[in-house]
Amino acid sequence: MSRILIVEDERKIARTLELELTHEGYEVDTAGDGRTGLEKALQEDVDLVLLDLMLPELSGIEVCRRLRRESDKPVIMLTAKDDVSDKVMGLDIGADDYMTKPFAIEELLARIRVALKKRQGREEKQSAVLQAGKLVLDPQSYTVTFDGENVALTKKEFDLLQYLMAHKGQVLSRDNLLENVWEYEFAGDSNTVDVYISYLRHKIDQPYNITTIQTVRAVGYKFIYG
Ligand code: CA
Numbered sequence: 001m002s003r004i005l006i007v008e009d010e011r012k013i014a015r016t017l018e019l020e021l022t023h024e025g026y027e028v029d030t031a032g033d034g035r036t037g038l039e040k041a042l043q044e045d046v047d048l049v050l051l052d053l054m055l056p057e058l059s060g061i062e063v064c065r066r067l068r069r070e071s072d073k074p075v076i077m078l079t080a081k082d083d084v085s086d087k088v089m090g091l092d093i094g095a096d097d098y099m100t101k102p103f104a105i106e107e108l109l110a111r112i113r114v115a116l117k118k119r120q121g122r123e124e125k126q127s128a129v130l131q132a133g134k135l136v137l138d139p140q141s142y143t144v145t146f147d148g149e150n151v152a153l154t155k156k157e158f159d160l161l162q163y164l165m166a167h168k169g170q171v172l173s174r175d176n177l178l179e180n181v182w183e184y185e186f187a188g189d190s191n192t193v194d195v196y197i198s199y200l201r202h203k204i205d206q207p208y209n210i211t212t213i214q215t216v217r218a219v220g221y222k223f224i225y226g
Contacts, residue, residue: 002116003027003045007037007063008052008078013101017050020105026112034058041067041075048116050108051095053079061093068094072122074115076108130165132226135204135212137162146208153203156181160196161204164213164223173220197221 004026008014014030021028029046031037034055041049041063049067053060064075076097091098096115099108130137134147139162144151153161160181164172174193182192197213205212212225 001025001027002047003029004048004050004112005037005040005046006030006050007032007034007041007055007060008050009033009055010052013052017105017108020109021112024109032056034060034063038063038066041073042070046073047119048074048076048112050112051075051077053077064095065093072119074119076111076115078103125166126162130162132165132168132212132223133210134208135165135226137165146204151203153200156196157199157203160193161200164221168223168226171216171219171222177220193220 004021006014006017006021006028008017008030009032011032014032018028018030029040031040035057037049037051037055038058040046041051051060051063055063058066060077060079064077067073067075072094074096075094076099077095078099078101080101096118097111099111127139129139135144136146137144137158142158144153144158144161160177163177163181177193197215201213204210210225212223214222214224216222
């Protein structure tokens with residue numbers, strides 16, 4: 001069962017949403033200000049956040065921004081304002097969707113289902129075992145083996161290899177890799193990617209005498225092994 005957090009300072013709206021969502025079979029928690037909302041949104045058992053934009057203590061934008069530093073759980077922004085710049089801002093800082101009040105509850109429910117499904121799909125994809133030739137990466141146990149032999153990688157090396165293997169045969173630009181492997185924690189320079197690619201080559205390609213990652217000149221990298 002999915003748990004939804006409603007962050008909304010207008011009690012009547014919060015109460016209506018709570019009733020509707022409970023009726024749909026969701027577990028529901030509520031917060032009446034941005035600070036409490038952020039605290040609760042960061043809790044593991046919250047699967048999706050309905051986030052009002054105009055909130056006391058911390059604005060919805062700020063809550064979303066801070067939440068995104070630690071989590072990619074779905075956020076649907078709610079606002080009374082039909083303001084395009086707020087909308088763009090909300091999506092820019094990582095909200096998944098946006099609804100302008102007043103909205104039809106059926107539409108909100110539909111968007112909640114879409115957002116939860118997307119997240120589930122992403123999680124399943126992230127936990128799938130990846131294999132390329134003798135190289136096997138298992139996200140559940142966080143291990144990489146080559147021909148059954150354990151390859152010790154740091155967390156970032158692991159994440160990078162996972163992303164490369166999941167996109168085997170595709171040319172991936174440095175920006176793409178930075179964005180998807182380093183995500184929110186790092187607004188960095190693309191040298192970082194080159195450094196980590198060289199770590200992987202040092203730990204996999206050299207000892208096992210194979211070529212896993214091809215450099216695509218002026219563009220980026222491509223996983224080609226297996
Ligand atoms: Ca409000």
